[in-house]
Amino acid sequence: MNDRSQPQIRTVMNESGIEVQPRYTAADVEASGGWNMVGEAGEYPFTRGIHKLMYRKQPWTMRQYAGFGNPSETNQRFKYLIANGQTGLNVAFDLPTQIGLDSDDPLAEGEVGRVGMAVDTLRDFEIAFDGIDLNKITVSLTINGAAAILIAMYLAMAEKRGYDVKTLRGTAQNDILKEFVGRGTWIYPVEPSIRLVGDTIEYCAEHAPKYSPVSVCGYHIRESGATPAEEMAYAFCIARAYADDVIRRGLDVDEFAGRLSYNFNIFGNLFEQVCKFRAGRGLWARIMKEEYQAKQPGSMWLRMIAAGGGGGLTFEQPELNIVRGAYYALISALSGTQTMALCSYDEAYTIPTEYSARISLRTMQILIEEMGLTERARRHRQAHRQRRDPGPRIGPGLPDAARHRVGQVSQGRGEPLSQRNRGRTPGRIPSAQRGRRAHPDRVAEQGARRARRRSRAGRAGARGRRREIRGQPDAGHRRGGQGLRQCRRDHQGNDPGLRALPGTDPLLSAPSTIEE
Amino acid sequence: MNAATQTQPDRRIRVLLAKPGLDGHDQGAKVVARAMMDAGFEVIYTGLRQTPEGITRIALDEDVDVIAMSSMAGSHLPFCRKLRPLLLEAGLGDKLWLIGGNLPQQDHAALRELGFKGIFPTGSKLDAIADYIRENVA
Structure with a gap:
């Protein structure tokens, strides 16, 4: 029986382990440090955003992750995305390129051009970016272990085409420590790897001051099972x-x-995600100002690319991933990101097709064109409410949780450097992942149960739909390795390694079946 | 029952779990490894970036009953084509060969033909893998 005088409410605990109150008041704001912890947009500690006018001045950059097969195929996909309104490029490289192997290395067999573009030579970069104005479209290179070399190739390609490297914008991912912690694609041991990252930062500071030499990735750490608070904590420790x-x-x-x-x-609870970014901006600003004595506001800015993570998508009922993607994009816009790269619905089982990549792009464009997400400079409306209320719930708890984890991580309990040197990665991440995997898709499971009750043909129907989606026309899947052969022809006589490549690789013509 | 389990009735089923190729996505393999341990099997996890030669050698050295691979990045067919003759040559043809991960439907027949009897694509249940191993290690 319910006691009317004291209604029982369920306890809500978010993924970061913070209990969510049913309502927050001005007292909560005070308890979490008061209005000074929030501030105005564009002002320290930048909790509400790093720019005063934000999307009113300029919408977020739309930068879908793309690249597969050879440089010509990748170039076609780039041009397709640009023709459909994409405002930045985000280049995917194949695993041999990521690990620094030539395409004809025995270890690369079967992997060339599969999960991204194969790059062996500067010529490959020239083909990939042919006809693309590097001053109008900024390019992000998703490369880590081999980043120093590929940044050099990119800048050399740009110089060759007459661009001034001093004014060239762009980003390299170049975050090797998250490879050790969460993604597994490193080349060298920890210390020399960090030195290489430092070399690129130092080089760019002097010679390519508009180029962002590192994009520190909480993303992959979250994909590996970290909570949102841990995602922030690991990223800041790595930075x-x-x-x-x-x-x-x-x-x-x-x-x-x-x-x-x-x-x-971005995946998981909407409010927790939005708060993660608000808390993260404030925390990073304080780390830079108080610990590093940064003077320039720009040094304190948490500039970021943020959007849907593949970890929230499911293989079952993949069309639901379109709906998830739309919410992820909304969260991203509410979070005040500078750049979005939205996951595509088919990412749970393949490289996104042109069709699915266009849906993701249109999803972001709908927010701008129809939903008004760029009309106001600040989205969590309303300073007056913010003063009474910490805004999105769990605001007060998350910075503390993230700060606590930063403390744990840097005091050695999960410190990426020392852990790796002892030969093990942090243990918490896979265990958190396991809980998620045990219930991969509650929505799909419940839906499927209901469908089965309604109709015995439910399973066959689901299979049929998947085939239909797989069968979407996709020029990108016509793989022939032509570009690689072209490249071999171009280099014949001066590059014995490339000449040794087999003339036709039947593996390259197989349909791609990749995760990002 | 194979010779090893006959002479050692208490011996747990030994599963080699390998990550073939260059891909670093190992969360699936680690989740499966834990589930197989919970199911009572002894699990030997190889870590990342294993070659066909390396997997064969570990399978021999560890005297495993099951050779399982986790493949996420699309190189499963070329890899299994290289692995099959090495396993046969090493006398491991009587072991149970499994593969899981990102394996599109159209490749399953070819994988079966190569000797990978148990195929567990994305979305497979952990219990189904454990049950399959129990039923087929004989």
């Missing part, structure tokens, strides 16, 4: 490791910190 390396070389923090950027993940 500090790079910053410390560069400062040890004698650079001032304000000489490079303004070009550090971040890559974060």
Whole structure:
């Protein structure tokens, strides 16, 4: 029986382990540090956004992750995306390129051009970016282990085409520590890897000051099972490791910190995600100002790419991923991101097709064109409510949770450097992942149960739909390795390694079946 | 029952779980490894970036009953084509060969032909993998 005088409400605990109250008041704001912890948009500590006018001045950059097969195929996909309104490029490289292997290395067999574009030579870059104006479209290179070399190739390609590297914008992911913690694609041991990252930061600070040499990835750490608070904590610890390396070389923090950027993940509870970004902006600003004595506001900005993570998508009923993607894009816009790269509905089982990539692009465009997400400079409306209310719930708890984890991580309990040197990665991440995997898709499971009750033909119907989706026309899946052969012809006589490539690789003509 | 389990009735089923190729997506493999341990099997996880030669050698050295692979990045067919003759040559043809991960339907027949009897694509249930191993290690 219900006691009317004391209604029983269920306890709500978010993924980061913070209990969510049914309502928050001004007392909660005070308890979490008061209005100074929030501030105005564009002002320290930038909780509400790093720019005063935000999307009113300029909508977020739309930068879908793309690249597969050879450079010509990738070039076609780039042009398709640009023709459909994409405002930035986000280049996917195949695993041999990511690990620094040539396409004819025995270890690369079967992997060339599969999960991204194969790059062996500068010529490959020239083909991939042929006809694309690098001043109008900024390019993000999703490369880590081999980043120093590919940044050099990109800048060399741009110089060859007559661009001034001093004014060239763009980003390299170049975050090797998250490879050790969460993604597994490293080449060198930890210390020399960090030195290479430091080299690229130092080089860009002097020679390519508009280029962002690192995009620190909470994204992959979250994909590996971290909670939202841990995602932020690991990312900040990793960024500090790079910053410390560069400062040890004698650079001032304000000489490079303004070009550090971040890559974060979005899936899970909407409010927790939005708060993660607000809390993260404030926390990073305080770390830079108080610990690193940064003077320039730009050095304190949490500049980021954020959008849907593949971890929230499911193989079952993939059309539901379109709906999830739309919510992820909404969260991203509410979070005040600078750039979005939205996951595509088929990412749970293949490289996105042109069709699915266009749906993702249109999803972001709908927010701009129809939903009014860029009309106001600040979305969590309404300063007056913010003053009474910490805004999206769990606001007060999340910075503390993230700060606590930063403390744990940097004091050695999960410190990426020392853990790796002892030969193990943090144990918490896979265990968190396991809980999620045990219930991969409650929505699909419940829906499927209902469908089965209604109709015995439910399962056959689901299979039929999947085939239909797989069968969407996709020029990108016509793989022939033509570009690689072209490249071999071009280089015949001066590159014995490339000449050794087999003439036709039947594997390259197989349909792609990849996850990002 | 194979020779090893006959002479050692208490011996747990030994599962080799391998990550073939260059891909680093190992969360699936780690989740399956834990589930197989919970199911009572002994699990030997190889870690990342294993070659066909490496997997064969580990399978021999560890005297496993099951050779299972987790493939996420689309190189499963070329890899299994290289692995099959090595396993046969090493006398491991009587072991149970499994593969899981991102394996599109159209490749399943070819994988079966190569000797990978148990195929567990994305979305498979952990219990189904454990049950399959129990029923087929004989």
